[in-house]
Amino acid sequence: MSKVLVLVEHDNASVKDATLAAVTAASQLGEVTALVAGASCDAAAQAAAQIAGVAKVLKADDAAYANALAENVAPLVAGLMADYDAFVAPATTTGKNIAPRVAALLDVMQVSEILSVEGPKTFTRPIYAGNAIATVESSDAKLVITVRGTAFAKAEATGGSASVEDVTATADSGLSTFVSAEIAKSERPELTSAKIIVSGGRALKDAATFEAIITPLADKLGAGIGASRAAVDAGFVPNDYQVGQTGKIVAPEVYIAVGISGAIQHLAGMKDSKTIIAINKDDDAPIFQVADIGLVGDLFTLVPELTGKL
Amino acid sequence: MKALVCVKRVIDYNVKPRVKADGSGVDLANVKMSMNPFDEIAVEEAIRLKEKGVVTEIVAVSVGPQKAQETLRTALAMGADRAVLVLCEDEVEPLAVAKIIAGLANEEAPGLIITGKQAIDDDSNQVGQMVAALLGRPQGTFANEISVEGDAIVVKREIDGGLQTVRLALPAVVTTDLRLNEPRYASLPNIMKAKSKPLATKAPADYGVDVAPRLKTLKVTEPPVRSAGIKVADVDALVAKLKEMGVA
Ligand SMILES: Cc1cc2nc3c(=O)[nH]c(=O)nc-3n(C[C@H](O)[C@H](O)[C@H](O)COP(=O)(O)OP(=O)(O)OC[C@H]3O[C@@H](n4cnc5c(N)ncnc54)[C@H](O)[C@@H]3O)c2cc1C
Ligand SMILES: Nc1ncnc2c1ncn2[C@@H]1O[C@H](COP(=O)(O)O)[C@@H](O)[C@H]1O
Secondary structure, three states: OOEEEEEOOEOOOOEOOHHHHHHHHHHOOOEEEEEEEEOOOHHHHHHHHHOOOEEEEEEEEOHHHOOOOHHHHHHHHHHHHHHOOEEEEEOOHHHHHHHHHHHHHHOOOOEEEEOEEEEOOEEEEEEOOOOEEEEEEEOOOOEEEEEOHHHOOOOOOOOOOOEEEEOOOOOOOOOEEEEEEEEOOOOOOOHHHOOEEEEEOHHHOOHHHHHHHHHHHHHHHOOEEEEOHHHHHOOOOOHHHEEOOOOEOOOOOEEEEEOOOOOHHHHHHHOOOOEEEEEEOOOOOHHHHOOOEEEEOOHHHHHHHHHHHO | OEEEEEOOEEEOOOOOOOEOOOOOOEOOOOOOEEEOHHHHHHHHHHHHHHHOOOOOEEEEEEEEOOOHHHHHHHHHHHOOOEEEEEEOOOOOOHHHHHHHHHHHHHHHOOOEEEEEOOOOOOOOOOHHHHHHHHHOOOEEEEEEEEEEEOOEEEEEEEEOOEEEEEEEEOOEEEEEOOOOOOOOOOOHHHHHHHOOOOEEEEOHHHHOOOOOOOEEEEEEEOOOOOOOOEEEOOHHHHHHHHHHOOOO
């Protein structure tokens, strides 16, 4: 049976949701070992040991791994891979930063953002902003894979009882240092795990208007808030709100697109949502081609009315 | 300091890609091709660093078919000083591209290598990180803002939760995100001038790189299409739908 090493995304205390989908994908390839590389990360390692389907946890606890710098984590993984057949990471910004560096160290061509496991070395993955799905087979001796979170069910976060084993840290590369992070704290559900998302586009005019129109509706629905690239570029909301080909990939139960035209790059990030609702004044906006329910009209009257009636 | 900028010729971002009927790939015949948008941002950033006096020479490189010359000419027209085309008529995978770029970097010894974060055709998001690994140098991926400070570069990165700032020892690799800058258009006089800028042609073998693919594409299919939806007349009808769905 294949042995698979999964990169656990965590904040040293708890495991991030994206890891759970990666575990599901990895389970389809073989026996799962979870790697927790961090600093004072015992709580995260204990949490990883609870994930259903994880057979073993490797804990690399060292100051060098405090901020998941790729220059430090990739050599650790590459070293451990002597004992594994596949390395699997969630396709988050952390996974996308680290996995290709591991792949190059191992001389392996990575398979990015897989949607399904079709065979021991065969996968499907989206190309061209999801306008085509490629089935690819790897000929490399080892596999390096990133997993699209919306394409796999989440493994149960509890129920497992894996052992936790310490692994020796590799030395700090000395190539890079962490300076600071600006992470917005929010009570709102994270975009990639939200059941409902309300997204706003360029039509929202400015940050204050976006807040005044979109936030009350999201509050009423207990929804996460997303945005188009145009809304992010114009400074209505921070960069991590961007949904799309080059932003976050989401697939909530309900996605409400407000004043978003539906460019292919935006659709790439949300067209797997269960129900899509679009509010747009342009009857011909491409967003209506993917929307299950469309409402044509001026968002500045329709959205407040909707919020009021919920 | 020399800057090496990677540019890929890809389908224009405004074109809707069509899957070929035989499932062998995406139809690129008679389709508008352009520079990968993230690479335009990479070229622009190198030019801005040159304008600030940080970068002294900009070398643009593309691995691709003869037609990729056009993409390199665009980079030259924007402000790159010279270009290298590593000729390869077939599609080259990110790992092999990275090996070629690393080989070129060993020759050129740039202080900074700038790539896009992702090519909008293969959507791999790999080459920059792989180049950094192969050279044993640091990587500032998904850059939102950069500043060179002595022998280091400070990179503000776009990450899932917000922004992260890291400090990298030079030489380093940076991959661009959308907010790094807004690329300029090449002016007509600069397009004319670019025609006489040096463009060298090389082969993968010049860098000892085997470009044989590691991934075999078994088939390419259309994604499932969503069935047509409905339009509701007013907010009350939408509220009713939401109630039906148990959302409100
Ligand atoms: C390399 C690259 C990557 C990209 N990645 C992404 C990505 O990840 N995500 C993304 O979203 N985009 C991405 N884009 C950008 C994308 O191409 C579009 O430009 C963008 O999605 C447009 O945003 P928008 O729909 O908000 O704006 P617009 O296209 O300007 O649409 C605004 C819409 O609002 C409607 N409207 C205006 N006023 C009102 C009103 N009063 N009431 C109701 N409706 C109104 C209009 O009818 C229109 O449909 C990318 C582009 C490139 C080149
Ligand atoms: N064939 C190529 N020639 C030059 N640069 C490339 C090529 N392929 C990829 N790149 C660079 O690597 C970046 C990421 O590409 P990818 O890893 O394929 O998503 C692109 O934005 C380019 O800057």
